[in-house]
Amino acid sequence: MYRIGLDVSGGDYAPSEIIKGAILAKKDFGEDITLIGIKDEIEKELVRCGASTESFNIVNAREKIEMAEAPAVSVRRKRDSSIVRGVNLLKGKKIDAFVSCGNTGAVVCASTLILRLIEGVERPGIALMIPTKKDISLIVDVGANIGPKPLHLLQYAAMASAYYEIVLNKKNPTVGLLNIGEESSKGSEFVRRVHKLFSSAPMNFIGNLEAKDIFSGKCDCIVCDGFIGNIALKVTESCADFIGKSIISTMKESFIGKIGLFLSQNSLKKFKKKIDYAEYGGALLLGVDGIVIIGHGRSSSLAVKNAIKVAIEELSRGLNSEIKRRVNEVCQDSRVRQVFTT
Amino acid sequence: MYRIGLDVSGGDYAPSEIIKGAILAKKDFGEDITLIGIKDEIEKELVRCGASTESFNIVNAREKIEMAEAPAVSVRRKRDSSIVRGVNLLKGKKIDAFVSCGNTGAVVCASTLILRLIEGVERPGIALMIPTKKDISLIVDVGANIGPKPLHLLQYAAMASAYYEIVLNKKNPTVGLLNIGEESSKGSEFVRRVHKLFSSAPMNFIGNLEAKDIFSGKCDCIVCDGFIGNIALKVTESCADFIGKSIISTMKESFIGKIGLFLSQNSLKKFKKKIDYAEYGGALLLGVDGIVIIGHGRSSSLAVKNAIKVAIEELSRGLNSEIKRRVNEVCQDSRVRQVFTT
Known part of the structure; x- marks a missing residue:
């Protein structure tokens, strides 16, 4: 049985949706779940949901790191926050994985400082699973x-490949570099250097991936710098939200449109499920020496349950030892080293 | 009457959709349109569309710059291409504006080399109109x-403000800097420097704009570097395409969904029109000393017509003299200069 620690104070709908997610996960997976947050609140919420307080371990963490707080400062100052307590429990091997839907920067910062990085890894990276046409x-x-x-991006590629291969069960997954054109000559100087590095590395690099192909399923692992990746991700959310709301408001403008909307409800729900981040269970913090999953700030109970599921999968497959092996294989490759020395 | 030059050889659906767009524009706006491309092809297509060859000027340009060609090389080598010929006609004042749906890089390169930049402008920028919730x-x-x-982004902000104010008729338009967070401390070192510069400049800067708010209508002019902007734009297209196709295929899976889809057709068409780039008439090449509009590669005849409309609007409002005034006002501002010297 795996021991999963859950940050109950983090997330826009904390603590209620987080605790509901824990109850769902307990029912479906039966693992040992530790709820980390304000004890009174947790107990009250468990009772309200009709769950037994005996089914969960509770660790009292009296401070909260708010979503907008500066990560480094809050992690340093709030030692009794759910995030810092959770990561410390993981470090102390009291739990096997930590799941938080709280302040992403604070989770990254606390994990990096307290858990440290897997041997050979230079920077942690956040990986997100997105649905595609395939x-x-x-x-x-x-x-x-x-x-x-550039080396950080190479390591991200190696870590994502490891995840895709051992957790998502696909041999030799493809890697693409997010760029503004397909040709190797395209993009900024930084991206062109990364392209050269990727081309020399022992992985299934298929070249640049244009942003227009991001949802095409053309490649399994899409690598980019964190600024670009964050913008791409947020633009996607914004675009999906805009399209969804605009379609519905346009349909409501006419009587026939309203009937069409009514009859389309089930299909639209099915579609929403397909693209809902809640189904994919949060982002993976790759590279830290411990299993940490970062849920979306707006996580519903379903999203929380699925984030716990992702943590269990990573644990059962031994993700981090494979990451260590891959990163070191890639970084010590003679052709890769040659690119660095030229 | 304005004299508009149209590149007939550029674009995925050239020459037929381009020529159809020219015919629509001629009918709606009645300006003097010069078709630049392979003369035989143009004449044949005009006849096929039932239009008189007399209604248009035709300039024979025997070479084509393909969509995937390297911009600088193709512009240097293909002097008789529709793009180079078109830009030269504009330079020689034989036309008042040039519209192309061809290779974007080549249009930017030819325009910059041949037309040169507006006095005070250091780099051209491509601006795109996007629909938002507002x-x-x-x-x-x-x-x-x-x-x-950073200075280039400041000039983009000034040029976009000029466009928004004098072409889109809104006094003192707001300017936002695309970033991964709202606070001024967020983002890369580059973006933080730009934020400081924007804060000191005489314009309506409202701070960072998160990518999740890109379609919110929170600000009129969104400024970013060309790599980020290109990724954001392409991700949007990819996302919209993915959502559209997925919704339709999900609806087709059930009988009721199919009826719903049938009844929703008109609303969906209306929605598509709202978000269709074809309605917005292409991108503006800001900063070059002449009016150049870059249509989308996949432009339909409607998109071509609307690109011509945008060119006419820019001409009638005297955009470039206002750009010159603004850029110089912003760059010579004492507070802005102070930021540069510290």
Whole structure:
């Protein structure tokens, strides 16, 4: 049985949706779940949901790091916050994985400082699973590292490949570099250097991926710097929200449109489920020496449950030892080293 | 009467959709239109569309710059291409504006080399009009300058403000800087420097704009570097395409969904019109000393007509003299100069 720690104070709908998610996860997966947050609040919420307080471990963490707080400062000052307590429990091997839907920057910062990085890894990266026309793609980094070096992106590619291969069960997954054109000559100087590095590395690099193909399923792992990745991710959310709301308001303008909308409800729900981040269970913090999953700030109970599921999958497959092996294989490759020395 | 030059050889559906667009524009706006491309092809297409060859001027340009060709090389080598000929006609004052749906890089390159820049402007930028929840936002730069300096972004802000104010008729339009967070401390070092510069400049700067708010209509002019802007734009297209196709295929899976889809057709068409780039008439090449409009590669005849409309509006409002005034006002502002010297 795995021991999963859950940050109950983080997320826009905390603590209620987080606790509901824990109850769902307990029912479906039966693992040992530790709820980390304000004890009174947790107990009250469990009772309200009709769940037994005995089914969960509770760790009292009296401080909250708010969503807008500066990560480094809050992690340093709020030692009794759910995030810092959770990461410390993981460090102390009291839990096997930590899941938080709280302040992303604070989770990254606390994890990096307390857990440290997997041997050989230089920077952590946030990877997100996105639905595509074919299946699922993993995009990394979506915001952990906004001023990366080419080596960091190489390591992200290696880590994402490891995840895709051992957790998502696909041999030799493809890697693409997010760029403004397909040709190797395209893009900024930084991206062109990364392209050269990727071309020399022992991985299934298929070249640049244009942003217009991000949802095409053309490649399994999409690599980019954290600034670009964050913008791409947020633009996607904004665009999906805009399109969804605009379609519905346009339909409501006419009587026939209203009937059409009524009859389309089930299909639209099914579609929403397909693209809902809640189904994909949050982002993976790759590279830290421990299993940490970062849920979306707006996580519903379903999203929380699925984030816990992702943590269990990573644990059962031994993700981090594979990451360590891959990163070191790629970084010590003679052709890669040659690119660095030229 | 304005004299508009139209590149007939550029675009995925050239020459037929381009010529159809010219015919629509001629009918609606009655300006003097010069078709630039392979003369035989143009005449044949005009006849096929039942239009008189007398209604248009035709300039024979025997070469084509393909969509995937390297811009600088093709512009240097293909002097008799529709793009180089068109820009030269504009330079020689044989036409008042040039519209092309061809290779964007080549249009930017030819325009910059041949027309040169407006006095005071350091780099051209591509601005795109996007629909939002409220109205229209202008996003600049979406790909002309992928390694800009902070000063270039300041000039983009000034040029976009000029466009928004005098062409779109809104006094003192708001300017936002695309970033991964709202606070001035957020983002890369580059973006933080730009934020400081924008804060000191005489314009209506409202601070950072998160990518999740790109379609919110929160600000009129959205400024970013060309790499980010291009990625954001292409991700949007990809996302919209993915959502559209997925909704339709999900609806077709059930009988009721199919009826719903049938009844929703008119509303969906109306919605498509609202978000269709064809309605917005292409991108503006800001900063070059002449009016140049870059249509989308996949432009339909409607998009071509609307690109011509945008050119006419820019001409009638005297956009470039206002750009010159603004750019110089902003760059010579004492507070802005102080930021540069510290």
